Amino acid sequence: MIEIMLTLALTLYGIAIAISVIRTIIGPSLPDRIVALDMIGVMLVSCIAIISVSYGTKAFLEVILILAILAFISTIAFSKYIERGTIIDSRRDD
């Protein structure tokens, strides 16, 4: 029973990631693509958690942490690129 549930969840997450990839490719504006990339990151974290439950191992928990951190930093970098035009400022301007 639990295996069927995990497989179904993985399948649905795969479909959702495919839809997000389509939005990333055809997204009309830059914020659409950024939100879709952030969604892909969150769903990949969920997929790794489900795979970790399915295999019954704790070896993937560091992967979850690192992937969540990288998704967070990349979303911040893209957002700052939209708002300021630069990613890393050379000096403080406020």
Place this chain on the structure above:
Amino acid sequence: MIKHRYRINNVILRTVAKLVSLIILTLAVYLFLAGHHSPGGGFVGGLVLASALVLLLIVFDIETVRKGIPVDFKKVAAFGALLSVGTGFGALIFGENFLSQAFDYFNLPFFGKTELTTVMIFEAGVALVVVGVVVTIILSISEDE
């Protein structure tokens, strides 16, 4: 100098980034220490530590980070490479092969029975190389004319 018509207020981002960088540094230390018998090690620990520095560079700016961490990251990378290669040549002094490593168990007062190994010094060198190279590349890319 183009004046912005409105000032961008990012106090929330800066407050969150101070907390999150502490969490990322903790994860980097954990990954560095866990690398002997489980996933992790010097390379991954160095990459996570470099990602914390990149987060600080994005949220603040180069001048503030240079003032807070006054080290030259090229020298950090060079020192890490020296440390890693030095552990390799240190084995030659004892008549072993190049990069031979030794370990033993010690009774430390707080941790109990602990395995101490010379691979730790090698991994520290690898972590320093990774941090220095990644931060140098990021700074070189981001600097405009």
